[in-house]
Amino acid sequence: MKVTTKKAGFAGLALLGSVVLLAGCASAPEDSGSGDGGEAIDFQPCMVSDSGGFDDKSFNQLGFEGATKAADELGVELKSVQSEAETDYAPNLTNLVDQGCDLIVTVGFALSAATVESALANPDVEYVIIDDAADNDFDGTVDAENIKPILFDTAQAAFLAGYAAAAYSQTGVVGTFGGMNFPTVSIFMDGFKQGVDYHNTEAGTDVKVLGWDGTDGLFTGGFEANDTARNTAQGLIDQNVDVLLPVGGPIYQSAAAAIRDSGKDIAMIGVDADFTETDPSVADLMLTSILKGIDVGTYDAVLAAGNGEFDPTAFIGTLENEGVGIAPFHDFESKVPADLQGQLDELKAAIISGDVEVKSYLSK
Known part of the structure; x- marks a missing residue:
């Protein structure tokens, strides 16, 4: 399958309301969505989160909102199940197949292997995977013909954010860290x-980047907001960073807590959604979001x-298709x-x- 692009936009990135958590690997998934968008059709959309959960203020939540909106317009109800750990992925997918799902949306690189396995075993079910190419043998093609990958070349947008961070920095040191060293995480750090x-190069500055050297860097080993994420952020703060980019769903919450405890003037960059809108509690810390x-x-x-x-x-x-x-x-x-x-507008045009x-x- 060839990779193509089409028009997309950012309408709806802000939260439209609170998200109801639908938990449980062991039990059957619960129904969500109003189903009042019109006459019902014979179609059952379903969705499974990664361990970040549907309230991660990031890609799980945005995917959930998009799927729910589509289900409402189709006049059906979205079945969704939240994963609490990696061991939940395969059972959750099996559960959804058993519930008669026609389409299953999965979220993230961590769900890739389980998604491919489920898709190969259930060729009559359609799958959409967010933030992964479903190419686990790395041969350049999707591993199952019934999977649609939704991917984002976030390096392009992160390039703009990195330029802005360097222009803003007063200490001459900025930092980043991620949840796990997946391509969909490190692509932010690369850009x-x-x-x-x-x-x-362009402005004659000498701003240093800590946490990513272009190949490897700082990772917490997961996507939870916990002491590990907080200590990782603190380690960068101790090295005099004044801009911090945490990549990996809820780990930004730990970074924000570390920044506030430090009492230092440190800006943060969000990922996936505009954190100023999705989480106003950190609005005063946000330089921008990717x-x-x-x-x-x-x-x-x-x-x-x-x-x-x-x-x-x-x-x-991409930047070109918005x-x-x-x-x-x-x-x-x-x-x-x-x-x-103005510089960023010119730079965006030059990238496009x-x-x-x-x-x-x-981009390779």
């Missing part, structure tokens, strides 16, 4: 470092499947250089035209 390096149109991509895929138009061709979000981008500076508007937004190259595993 971020490239953006900082580009600013150093955005992915996860809700839009998921909505489109579920709606198409419900209308009998499932297309397994991979979607890749599948990725960065959020406004919000509270930091007056704190960044006055000409920074190819005049500035941003490398990632999706």
Whole structure:
């Protein structure tokens, strides 16, 4: 299957309301969604989260919102089940298949192997996987013909965020860390470092990036907001960073706690969603956020499947098709250089035209 792109947008990235958690690997998945969008059709969409959960203020939650919106418009109810640990993935998928799901949306690289196994065993069920290529043998093709990957070349947007971080930094040191060293995590860190390096070259600065050297870096080993994530953030804070990019769902909450405890003037960069809008409790810390149109991509895929138009061709979000981008500076508007937004607009155009190259595993 060839990889193509199509138009996507960021409408709906902000939270529309509280998300109801639907937990339980052991029990059958619960129904969610109002199902009041119109006449019911013979179609059952389903969704399983990774261990970050549907309230991660990030990609699980955005995917859930997109799938729920599509289900409502189709006049059906979304069945969803939340994974608490990696051992839940395969049983949750089996559970959903047994519940008669026609389409199953899975979230994240961690669910890739279980998704492929389930898809191969159930060729009549359609699958959508968010943030993974479903190419576990790395041969450049999706491992099952009934899986549609939704991917985002976030290195392009992270490049802009890295450039902004370097322009903003007063200490000359910025940092990043991730949950696990998956391609969909390290792609943020790759783009971020490239953006900082580009600013150093163009503006004559010497801003250092801690936590990622282009190949390896700091990872907590999971995506939970816990002491490990907090201590990892603290280690970077102790090295004088004044911009911090935590990549991996809820781990940003631990980073925010470490920043507040430090009493230092440290800005944070969000991932996937605009954290100023999705989590106002950290709005005062947010320099910007690196955005992915996860809700839009998921909505489109579920709606198409419900209308009998499932297309397994991979979607890749880019700056050009507006599948990725960065959020406004919000509270930091007056704190960044006055000409920074203009520079970013020019840089975005240069990336789209190819005049500035941003490398990632999706651009090879």
